[in-house]
Amino acid sequence: MENKPIRTIFMGTPEFGARALEALLNSDFFDIIAVVTQPDKKVGRGLEPATSAIKKVAQKYQLTICQPEKIRHEVTLIRELKPDLIVVAAYGQIIPISILNIPQYGCINVHGSLLPKYRGAACLQAPILHGEKYSGVTIMKMDENLDTGPILVKKKIKLTKDETASSLHDKLAELGAKLLIKTLKKYIKGGLRPKKQNSRYASYVKMLKKEDGHINWHQSAEEIERLIRAFNPWPGAYGYLTDEGLKINQVLFKLWAVRPQPLKINRYKIGQLFIYENALAVQCGQNALVIIKLQLEGRKVMEVDSFLCGNQSIIGNILK
DSSP states (O other), rough: OOOSOEEEEEESHHHHHHHHHHHHHOTEEEEEEEEEEEEEETTTTTEEEEEOOHHHHHHHHHEEEEEOGGGGGGGHHHHHOOOSSEEEEEEOOOOOOHTTSSSSSOOHHHHHOOOTTTEEEETHHHHHTTTTTTEEEEEEOOOOOOOOOOOOEEEEEEEOOTTTTTHHHHHEEEEEEEEHHHHHEEEEEEEEOOOOOOOGGEEEEEEGGGGGBOOTTTBBHHHHHHHHHTTTTTTTTEEEEEETTTEEEEEEEEEEESSOOBOOOSSSSSTTTETTTEEEEOOBBBBBBEEEEEEEEOOOEEEEEHHHHHHHOOOOOOOO
């Protein structure tokens, strides 16, 4: 291999990949010849176009930016760029084999969990949701299927008892960026051989939708507590509240934080709000949860103490 920077295309969209892109840009080993990211999306009431985190980094460094509606239509463009390597981190589109086969060193993906267990879009949330003790980052060589390619390296971290998808995202984004540079250099120099995944241990986690955050109060307090952390910040965990004192028929009732340790209380109706030692709690299918932070639709996130000062009438009501 000649002593010249590796011609690299970076593909990604959200913040998770931004740190990986910055790490590549700060290494003389790589020459970022183009950045591919999703088209700007219109958000908010004014439907203003929103710039992705990856695009912001690319603009900062004055890089060539491509935002195709469908990456599969850009085979000719990618080939004309003559990349030695393509690096992918949460791009958001399936990359066809016609593009995967273009670079000499293939397409390398930064995956936000420990493969092969959680393949798919919601890999960050899944370990928290399912009560895993560990998560981590996997650097893998992509093939034509979803997250099935051979693994270059993976590194795990222990999940804390109050881990949320938000806190885990930041940890794994940082870990992935550091691991990526070291791994790519070793791989390109021939010191690392990809290892086939054992698909017997694989599962797929689908892309989250807003309605996935609707809490099933018949589940155990332990399951609901994990869901609240796994879906923080998006889509959020919520129920629906009806209350005459608030002059509402039904309002979204989001739970942002609860005590990790459930209460061994099972004497209320499922979903019912009650007071426990001056705190607001909710009865679950098995055991109960003490609420720390909540949010009513159209209002700010509040500590429960502040919320109860003006909303005592909700006590005894049942969340649906």
